[in-house]
Amino acid sequence: MSRSPLRRSLATPVLLGLILVAFALVAWAVGSKPFNQTIIDIFLKVIFAVGLWVFIGNSGVISFGHIAFACLGGYVAAWTTIKPMMKGISMPGLPDWLMQTEIPYWAAAAVGAGWAAVWALIFGAVLMRLSGIAASIATFAMLAMVNSIYSNWDSVTAATSSVVGIPIVRSVWPYLIAAILAVVLGWAYGISRHGLALRAARDEPTAAAASGVNIPRMRLIAFVVSGAIMGMGGALYAHSIGIVTPDTFYLGLTFITLSMLVVGGMGSLSGAVLGVLFLSSLIQGLRWLEAGVQVGTSTFALPGGVQEIALGAVMILILMFRPAGIMGNRELTLPRAGSDTPGRSGPTN
Amino acid sequence: MKRLLIALAATTCLTAPALADDDRIVVGFATAETGFMQAYDKPAQDAAMIRIKEINDAGGLLGKQIEVVNADTKTDRAEGAKAGLSVIDAGADMVVVSCDYDFGSPAALAAESSGLVSFFLCAESIKAGIQGVGPNSFSASVLAAVQGATMAEWAYTKKEARSFYRLLDTWTEYNKGICDGFDWMLPQLADASLVGEDTFLNEDASIAAQITRIKSLPEEPDAIMLCTMMPGAVSAIKQIRAAGINSMILNGSGVDGSYWLSAVPDLSNFFVPVQGSIYGDDPNPEVTAFNAKYKDATGGDPSTQYVYPGYVMIDVWAKAVERAGTTETSAVVAELEKMSGEPTLFGPRTFTSEIHHQNQARYLIVETDAGKPGVVDEWTISKPIPVADLMK
Numbered sequence: 001m002s003r004s005p006l007r008r009s010l011a012t013p014v015l016l017g018l019i020l021v022a023f024a025l026v027a028w029a030v031g032s033k034p035f036n037q038t039i040i041d042i043f044l045k046v047i048f049a050v051g052l053w054v055f056i057g058n059s060g061v062i063s064f065g066h067i068a069f070a071c072l073g074g075y076v077a078a079w080t081t082i083k084p085m086m087k088g089i090s091m092p093g094l095p096d097w098l099m100q101t102e103i104p105y106w107a108a109a110a111v112g113a114g115w116a117a118v119w120a121l122i123f124g125a126v127l128m129r130l131s132g133i134a135a136s137i138a139t140f141a142m143l144a145m146v147n148s149i150y151s152n153w154d155s156v157t158a159a160t161s162s163v164v165g166i167p168i169v170r171s172v173w174p175y176l177i178a179a180i181l182a183v184v185l186g187w188a189y190g191i192s193r194h195g196l197a198l199r200a201a202r203d204e205p206t207a208a209a210a211s212g213v214n215i216p217r218m219r220l221i222a223f224v225v226s227g228a229i230m231g232m233g234g235a236l237y238a239h240s241i242g243i244v245t246p247d248t249f250y251l252g253l254t255f256i257t258l259s260m261l262v263v264g265g266m267g268s269l270s271g272a273v274l275g276v277l278f279l280s281s282l283i284q285g286l287r288w289l290e291a292g293v294q295v296g297t298s299t300f301a302l303p304g305g306v307q308e309i310a311l312g313a314v315m316i317l318i319l320m321f322r323p324a325g326i327m328g329n330r331e332l333t334l335p336r337a338g339s340d341t342p343g344r345s346g347p348t349n
Numbered sequence: 350m351k352r353l354l355i356a357l358a359a360t361t362c363l364t365a366p367a368l369a370d371d372d373r374i375v376v377g378f379a380t381a382e383t384g385f386m387q388a389y390d391k392p393a394q395d396a397a398m399i400r401i402k403e404i405n406d407a408g409g410l411l412g413k414q415i416e417v418v419n420a421d422t423k424t425d426r427a428e429g430a431k432a433g434l435s436v437i438d439a440g441a442d443m444v445v446v447s448c449d450y451d452f453g454s455p456a457a458l459a460a461e462s463s464g465l466v467s468f469f470l471c472a473e474s475i476k477a478g479i480q481g482v483g484p485n486s487f488s489a490s491v492l493a494a495v496q497g498a499t500m501a502e503w504a505y506t507k508k509e510a511r512s513f514y515r516l517l518d519t520w521t522e523y524n525k526g527i528c529d530g531f532d533w534m535l536p537q538l539a540d541a542s543l544v545g546e547d548t549f550l551n552e553d554a555s556i557a558a559q560i561t562r563i564k565s566l567p568e569e570p571d572a573i574m575l576c577t578m579m580p581g582a583v584s585a586i587k588q589i590r591a592a593g594i595n596s597m598i599l600n601g602s603g604v605d606g607s608y609w610l611s612a613v614p615d616l617s618n619f620f621v622p623v624q625g626s627i628y629g630d631d632p633n634p635e636v637t638a639f640n641a642k643y644k645d646a647t648g649g650d651p652s653t654q655y656v657y658p659g660y661v662m663i664d665v666w667a668k669a670v671e672r673a674g675t676t677e678t679s680a681v682v683a684e685l686e687k688m689s690g691e692p693t694l695f696g697p698r699t700f701t702s703e704i705h706h707q708n709q710a711r712y713l714i715v716e717t718d719a720g721k722p723g724v725v726d727e728w729t730i731s732k733p734i735p736v737a738d739l740m741k
Contacts, residue, residue: 033459034420034435041427089740161522162451164481168462241430242458245451248426290421304383304421 005191012331013187016273017180020046023277024176036172037240042280043175044237046273048257049264050182051229053272055222056261058195060202061131064254065123065139068146069227071249072119073112073234075150078163078244080108086165093155105169109178109235116231117224124223128216131205143254150246160246168242178236182229186269194221263318265325270332278326279311286310374409374676375416376401376663377436378445379456380470384424389448393470393489393659395647397445399639400663410667411674422447426455433459433467442676443666445470448655450477450522457482464678466685468666471658474522475739478705485682487700489662490655491707493526493601494734496622497576498534499712500599503728504620505538508597510571512544514563518577518585520551527601528576533738534730544570551581560592570596578603587613605715606653607722615720622712623654624661624695626724631713635694657695664693665700709733 020043027039052066079087079094080103087099103111127138150157157163169175189195198218201208209215238244264275292301302310318326378397380390401415409415418439420432429447433456436444444460446453448471460467461483469477469486473493478486504510513535517528535541544566547559563570573596577585582604589598590613597618605621607628625636627650639660643651651657668691669684670676685705690697696711714726 033438034431037431037434041431162454162476162481164454164458164476168458170462237427241427241455243426243451243454245426252425287421 005196009187009191009331009333011333012270013180013184015332015334016183016270019273019277020176020179020183024172027172033170036170038280038284039172040170040175040240042276043172043179044233044240045257045260045276045280046179047182047229047233047236048253049261049272049276050179050186050269051226051233052257052261053266053269054186054189054226054229055219057266057268057272058190058198058202058222059219061135061139061219062258063139064136064258065142065146066226066230067249067254067257068143069116069120069230070234070237070253071146071150071246072116073109073231074238074244074249075157075163075234076112076115076231077105077108077235077238078166080111081105081167081239082163082165090158090161090163090165091156093153105167105236105239106174108239109232112235113228113232116234117228120224120227121220124220124227128219128223131215143250147246147250157246162243162245164243166238166242166244169236169239175236175240178232182232183269183273185225185229186272189222189225190269194218198222259315263315263325265322265327265329267324267329268327268331270330271325271327274326274332279315282314283307283311372413373416373440374411374413374442374670375418375440376443376445377433377439377441378417378419379422379429379432379436379459380419380445380447381424381452382419382421384422386422386424386447386449386452389655390470392647392651392653392656393448393662394445396639396643396651396656396659397470397663399642399646400660400667404663404667410670411676415667422452422456424452426452429453430455430459432456437463437465441465443468443681445662448472450474450481453477454482457486461485466666466678466681468662470662471655474526475704475706475736476522479703480740485678487662487685487705489658489665491602491624491710491712492530492734492739493523494530494533494739495708495710495730496601496712497527497530497532497574498730498734499530499622499710499728500574500601500620501531501534501541502538502730503622503714503726504572504597504599505541507726507728508572510597511541512568512570512572513541514544514566514570514573514596515546516559516563516573516575516577516585517546517548518551518581519548520581521578523601523603524551524576524578528574529739530734531574531576533734549577549581549585551577553581554584556585556588560588560594563589563594564592569594572597572599574599576601579609583609583612586616586619590616602654605655608652610717610720610722613720617718617720619717621715621717621722622728623715623724624710624712625654625657626713626715627651627654627656628715628723630724632724632727633694639694661693661695661698665691665698704736704739708736708739 023039027036055063079098080101084100123142130138151160197213201213201215260275260279261272265271286307289302292299381387404410405414418436420435422429422432444465444467446456446467446469450472453469457467467486469488471490472488473490477488518524549556549559575598600621602622605623625631629637631637669681673680673684685700686702689699709730711729713724715722716725
């Protein structure tokens with residue numbers, strides 16, 4: 001009781017950060033370009049999953065719409081980092097000041113986060129009054145809406161065409177920093193009074209409301225914070241491959257990031273991060289098997305497409321035996337003698 | 350086996366990045382082996398492999414055998430970037446990327462940033478090249494706009510079509526490209542006129558409204574320029590004919606092939622531009638010989654003309670390497686850009702420092718008459734489409 005929630009839970013972001021650093025160091029040590037790109041991809045998914053967790057984990061409302069914020073962020077990267085001459089050709093409808101803007105990628109990520117947060121605030125002000133399945137469907141509608149607008153607004157988003165010319169950042173470190181930043185943000189939100197109030201509302205809405213928790217407002221705060229994280233991730237995603245299209249940020253990415261969160265455990269930040277690391281490693285492992293592995297003198301290779309099937313099967317198995325995900329509701333902490341058992345009583349995240 | 354080992358080493362990253370090794374010539378295919386793009390990439394890639402085998406059987410390139418490494422893009426853009434990087438790490442001297450600009454560009458951008466030549470298997474957008482990737486990127490096919498321009502000029506000259514109707518399916522860039530070429534050509538044809546235009550969407554179940562507008566014209570147009578592609582094309586064509594409109598229908602190469610003709614029985618007065626004929630009646634007997642070779646290698650006839658660009662790609666690249674005496678990028682690009690009317694099995698090819706794509710090309714005209722397609726003519730547009738018009 002004597003320790004503040006900050007000190008009590010500090011081990012979680014530190015441990016998660018160290019795991020991420022370890023992944024980055026492996027990429028650096030191996031020195032192979034495709035492997036490096038794989039690790040970058042994993043860090044991006046970590047950002048997305050943490051962004052999802054901030055809202056879904058704390059509020060208990062499943063959101064199918066968060067990838068829309070990644071889309072908003074991705075297009076901010078396109079609007080602000082492509083050379084003005086190229087923008088003039090692909091997106092002639094941009095306002096003049098934006099047409100002339102050319103900022104570095106990290107600034108684009110920050111602006112992307114801000115832009116996504118603004119829209120999260122606008123959408124959230126309406127959507128956060130809903131709860132349960134109605135809220136989930138409404139977030140899905142938001143995704144469809146953003147996708148439709150970006151797929152058709154020819155002069156500003158180049159519609160369904162790929163927007164090219166976004167400077168590609170192939171170094172793993174900026175993505176590592178962003179992923180750690182997302183984890184720290186998620187953790188800080190989780191232990192804040194707003195995070196605590198929202199989890200209280202998730203578990204006992206009536207009691208929480210009776211204790212003075214303004215549920216829509218608490219949800220809105222989580223929605224905006226998570227929107228910002230998704231926006232940052234979307235901008236960096238654009239910088240990782242150099243192009244954006246609206247269909248990159250649609251159902252495919254929505255469901256893979258949600259599955260990672262569910263498999264890891266929706267209830268904990270560690271679950272979000274470890275779910276990504278576990279499923280991404282699994283996908284990569286299966287892809288190697290698809291490419292073929294030398295066993296003795298013969299080559300063993302899975303037929304193409306098995307990766308997707310095996311991934312589904314493994315996810316079903318995990319959820320059969322651990323319905324609350326790999327981490328359940330627990331956080332990753334250091335085992336400490338004499339400390340209150342983490343995760344058993346009260347929120348530890 | 351060696352190929353698998355290389356691919357494995359590349360993807361499992363057990364090795365340090367391969368340095369440019371002068372003893373080997375490696376072509377890296379960062380193409381879709383799974384997912385919907387596989388249907389487009391695989392046939393063109395098979396054709397490329399046939400050309401590689403021919404070169405290797407004839408003693409190789411610069412005295413070395415061409416080796417091949419593969420990586421699967423899974424019809425996914427992020428995976429595409431990885432696939433590109435992975436064949437580059439495996440020592441690729443040239444990177445072949447997916448047919449479509451949207452799906453091929455991540456791998457092509459990876460090749461570009463590593464200073465390597467990249468070739469789109471059969472992309473037909475101006476962006477697949479200098480304009481959308483960089484100075485070392487090429488496409489093996491012909492611009493969609495050339496198809497629209499070819500059909501307009503040919504129908505005007507050979508079929509004396511004067512009144513045209515333009516029906517655009519706004520689904521893809523490819524469709525828009527065909528109609529852009531048509532739009533560029535039409536004003537240059539004296540007393541040819543556009544009597545009407547309309548748009549629809551590939552997934553539209555019915556284009557009755559559009560057909561009504563065609564029917565309400567004072568007289569039936571001589572030709573309908575139909576800028577669309579599979580799968581929506583079949584339904585659009587069927588509906589136009591079912592409504593009793595017998596104007597000639599002009600198309601892009603995307604509707605080549607006889608696989609869908611049974612859906613529109615006895616289709617006539619229907620014209621498609623193709624780079625080579627899959628129907629066994631190509632004026633060049635070597636194309637028919639290639640078709641047989643393709644059947645031997647894959648067990649089936651080419652289903653559309655989109656097989657051929659893969660063959661052209663290896664052909665022109667290998668010639669450039671031979672002339673440059675090296676696989677070094679700048680030397681190969683310089684040799685490619687010197688090609689002007691370079692003969693290939695499927696017509697002459699030209700690359701310049703301004704455009705790495707064909708803005709003028711010889712096309713065979715295939716007419717479908719009573720449900721039976723066959724080559725009736727060939728046509729090259731009278732002048733190339735200026736790059737400025739392609740970029741708008």
